[in-house]
Amino acid sequence: MTLRARFTLFTVFWLIFILILYNIFVYFFVIRVTTRGELQLLANKADLVVEALRKQGMSRYDDPKLLTDMYNANEMLRIVLKDKGVVNKVGIDKELLNLPLGNPSALKSESLQVNGQRIIFLTVPLYEDGTLVGAVEGARRLTVLDSYIQILVSVLAATSAGAIVVAIFGTYWFTSRMTGPISQMVQTMREIDRSGKLHRVKLNGREESVELQQLVRAFNEMIDRLDRTIEHQKQFVADASHELKTPLTVIGSYADMLKRWGRDNEAVRDEAIEAIGKETERLQKLTRSMLTLAEAEQDDWVSVSRFNVTSVVKELAEMLGTTFARDIRVHSSNQSVPMRGDKDKIRQLLLILIDNAIKYSKEPIDVRVRQDKTGVKLEVTDYGIGIPEGEIPYLFERFYRVDSARHRLTGGSGLGLSIAKRIIDLHEGSVDVFSKPSSGTTISIHFPRTL
């Protein structure tokens, strides 16, 4: 069932329920109040008759003057004696006159239905010297009252029906307005599903409720984010293909060369084998980096433990120093600097930074580990070629290299620092780059204290 139908049904159901209660209350209240008025009239007359009888010493019950003064077309009055029955009566309505005698012993009023018409019947007991002798009985038709009640019922029915119709249309209109943006969003989603293109939902200026505005805004933000992610992916695929193309072209041309002249010319053969080997290595490195980046997108990429950063740095510096025959100096504020994080990923991060420092400098390299109240600071400083200031903001972008021509020699793919950035982000750290062309670079990373 649609939200609109449910809302309309709900409102109408409650409205009908409330109207029924209200109408019942009004109906019975009006009947009660008016009947009481009629009864009062009759009671007054009966009282007058009793009063007159008392004045004439409780005798001459059959005196016609007693009752004729009170005569009314819709009424009947009679005096009933216990032993003689009806001794005096007035009225022209046969039905009223033929009403069965009441019980004279108590003052009593009741409402009767005779041939579908309401009648009130009253009995006032008569006492003579303290003993019950009979009663004055009166009856009155409620014809006028009944016609008023009929009008009241029709008015109540008409207003209730009107209210329900207005409620149905009102709720329907209101919910249409309310659910409009939702159906618009559903339409947009279907359109996205059908065409494969992302669209935002447009709010057409009308003043919608805050919640709906928030819903539409959240939806649009999600679309924007998806849009950016898809754009990012496209860019990545384009860049990756471009990066893969160059080594593959080189390998292809050398293979051609080998085919043509490789058999006879030893120099050509050696050159080709050497080049193919190098490019293959570059391709391997590139695909490895790309795989790492893909893995790094997953949330469970890091597995957190507590470890000593200084020992990781020292061990890595020694290993790289020996491998590349470079002087890598480690300065640590403490023998042991504890940190919570993924040990392997922090090692990988340091490897990326020291690898850059080795590649882009010839001087010794300084690695600093410092611990303070706010957390752990890692710094890798080299005294090499440096980075122009304008390039620093782009360093962490995928495939970004400061001078791509230069990197055909150093063999970088431009993915190292983007992997580094991902590791820093996953550890909620921050990074700063200080660099000056031809005097060196410092990359400084801060990890907040996590206990």
Ligand code: ATP
């Ligand atoms: P990869 O690390 O994937 O093998 P790469 O070293 O070229 O390749 P990144 O580590 O991401 O890529 O670095 C991006 C670019 O930033 C490098 O190409 C280089 O131009 C510049 N760069 C990074 N570190 C330094 C540094 N210490 N000194 C000078 N330039 C640097």
Ligand code: MG
């Ligand atoms: Mg690098």
